[in-house]
Amino acid sequence: MNLAEIKSDKWKKINKSKKERPEVQKYKDWEELSPIPISLPIKGSMGETGDWRTYRPIIKEGCNKCGICWMYCPEGVIIRKEDGSFEIDLKYCKGCGICAKECPTNNIEMVRESDIKDG
Amino acid sequence: MVEIPKDFIQKEENLIIKGNVAAAYAAKSARVQVISAYPITPQTTVVEKLSEFVDNGEMPGTQYIKVESEHSVLASIIGASKAGTRTFTATSGQGLFYMHEMVHWAAGARLPIVMAIASRGPAPPWNIWADFTDVLSQRDTGWLSAFCSSHQEIYDEILMSYKVCEDHEILLPKFVAYGGFILSHTSKPIIVEDQDKVDNFLPPLPDEDGWPHIWMDPKRPMMFGNLIMPSGFYQEFRLKIHDAHIRAKEKIIKAAQEFKQVFGRDYGNGLIQEYKMDDAEVGMIIYGDLALQMEDAVDYVREEGYKVGMVKLRHFRPFPTEDIIRVAKMIKLLGVVDRATAFGSQTGGPVSCEVKAALHETKNTAKILPIINGLGGREVTLEQQKNQLRKLVKFNETGEVPKDTIHGTLWDCLLEVK
Numbered sequence: 001m002n003l004a005e006i007k008s009d010k011w012k013k014i015n016k017s018k019k020e021r022p023e024v025q026k027y028k029d030w031e032e033l034s035p036i037p038i039s040l041p042i043k044g045s046m047g048e049t050g051d052w053r054t055y056r057p058i059i060k061e062g063c064n065k066c067g068i069c070w071m072y073c074p075e076g077v078i079i080r081k082e083d084g085s086f087e088i089d090l091k092y093c094k095g096c097g098i099c100a101k102e103c104p105t106n107n108i109e110m111v112r113e114s115d116i117k118d119g
Numbered sequence: 120m121v122e123i124p125k126d127f128i129q130k131e132e133n134l135i136i137k138g139n140v141a142a143a144y145a146a147k148s149a150r151v152q153v154i155s156a157y158p159i160t161p162q163t164t165v166v167e168k169l170s171e172f173v174d175n176g177e178m179p180g181t182q183y184i185k186v187e188s189e190h191s192v193l194a195s196i197i198g199a200s201k202a203g204t205r206t207f208t209a210t211s212g213q214g215l216f217y218m219h220e221m222v223h224w225a226a227g228a229r230l231p232i233v234m235a236i237a238s239r240g241p242a243p244p245w246n247i248w249a250d251f252t253d254v255l256s257q258r259d260t261g262w263l264s265a266f267c268s269s270h271q272e273i274y275d276e277i278l279m280s281y282k283v284c285e286d287h288e289i290l291l292p293k294f295v296a297y298g299g300f301i302l303s304h305t306s307k308p309i310i311v312e313d314q315d316k317v318d319n320f321l322p323p324l325p326d327e328d329g330w331p332h333i334w335m336d337p338k339r340p341m342m343f344g345n346l347i348m349p350s351g352f353y354q355e356f357r358l359k360i361h362d363a364h365i366r367a368k369e370k371i372i373k374a375a376q377e378f379k380q381v382f383g384r385d386y387g388n389g390l391i392q393e394y395k396m397d398d399a400e401v402g403m404i405i406y407g408d409l410a411l412q413m414e415d416a417v418d419y420v421r422e423e424g425y426k427v428g429m430v431k432l433r434h435f436r437p438f439p440t441e442d443i444i445r446v447a448k449m450i451k452l453l454g455v456v457d458r459a460t461a462f463g464s465q466t467g468g469p470v471s472c473e474v475k476a477a478l479h480e481t482k483n484t485a486k487i488l489p490i491i492n493g494l495g496g497r498e499v500t501l502e503q504q505k506n507q508l509r510k511l512v513k514f515n516e517t518g519e520v521p522k523d524t525i526h527g528t529l530w531d532c533l534l535e536v537k
């Protein structure tokens with residue numbers, strides 16, 4: 001996208017409408033780039049960050065569905081299911097352990113990835 | 120020589136003010152929306168005056184942010200500019216060095232911030248007087264930079280800067296530098312233009328959408344400044360900054376033309392301003408406050424029968440390479456006067472290095488005599504500038520490099536120990 005086009009409808013669409021925004025923006029060369037690198041909030045803009053994880057959070061049985069882990073997760077990868085229980089999106093969870101630390105009932109366990117047999 | 124306009128006395132808005140106050144009036148005329156500043160000699164009176172304006176309601180709608188350091192000055196201005204506002208700040212010497220990290224951030228974010236700089240010599244030894252090493256040391260940060268040589272030019276250049284910087288095809292920040300104390304703390308008559316005229320000259324203030332490339336709006340969330348991998352577009356974004364600098368040249372020329380049409384004051388082509396170069400045999404390239412006095416020196420030496428001329432360098436970034444080549448082809452010998460240092464470089468002076476580099480690929484251009492003078496506010500008298508011109512004339516006639524050069528550079532106005 002060149003600078004003259006930058007205020008065009010195309011650019012506004014990218015900025016304003018989440019639905020019409022392309023998941024990955026492709027550029028032919030440097031002239032097409034916008035003046036600065038910006039990140040738009042799309043899922044996994046840094047790739048599949050689950051690769052970074054050393055410890056995997058595992059929600060054990062007995063979760064009282066309080067939702068504190070869901071609130072604290074800095075990456076927004078804890079997903080509330082319809083029945084109110086929680087699931088962790090392991091494709092993007094970096095394994096920081098904040099959920100396990102904050103869980104008031106100690107129901108989330110951090111397990112080393114190499115100790116998990118199913119991969 | 121600068122002529123006082125004939126209608127000076129009649130107009131109410133004409134003022135006799137200090138250079139710093141002229142900078143403050145320029146910010147007021149430009150209707151800047153956010154000012155953040157920290158006082159440092161010799162810039163202090165810029166922000167004092169602006170705080171007065173804001174306090175007594177002369178700048179309605181302007182936010183004045185008090186911060187604890189220069190680093191925070193620019194950090195807060197960057198935030199304000201990202202949100203889509205016209206911003207202004209001012210600093211000097213050590214304050215600018217303290218800002219240095221943020222100086223890169225502002226250019227990297229392509230924010231059209233304008234910063235007035237009352238230049239002062241870097242410490243140690245502690246120095247607060249005119250010396251352009253502070254602004255020239257920010258050479259590679261990606262900011263445009265301009266020098267002013269008169270009080271009126273400070274006011275005018277700040278207005279022109281907003282026009283160039285806020286152009287959607289440029290979007291770069293800019294330094295507007297003038298010699299500390301020599302311009303900042305002396306008073307001269309200047310014309311503060313009608314608000315309507317200025318409003319028409321400048322681009323409109325950014326609307327609620329902000330700048331086209333960066334914005335702060337919870338409805339359209341975006342993030343700027345995160346990590347970019349070596350395989351990402353880092354190099355390409357650097358290239359874009361350079362490309363914007365090169366393209367800024369024509370915008371600067373256009374802004375100067377338009378300025379002349381609207382306000383009637385001539386600043387050459389905006390990048391350089393020639394003085395009596397048409398029939399000159401030798402010439403001087405000079406910038407900042409010393410350029411104004413050099414015009415007088417040229418007049419006097421011409422009276423002695425020597426064809427000398429002068430080129431005032433108005434912009435250091437982008438560097439007016441094409442104009443310098445054109446001038447250097449016209450004559451045989453060019454002196455390049457620096458009131459700044461670039462230690463260990465070919466000539467010792469930042470601008471003379473740049474001029475030499477500009478002429479490197481072109482044949483039949485003038486010889487260069489680098490001159491360094493007036494460091495740390497050292498007085499450079501009219502007589503000394505006349506002597507510099509006479510030395511150039513003699514060098515041109517005899518072909519002998521002046522004997523008092525040190526490492527190929529004429530360090531003029533050194534103290535003589537008796």
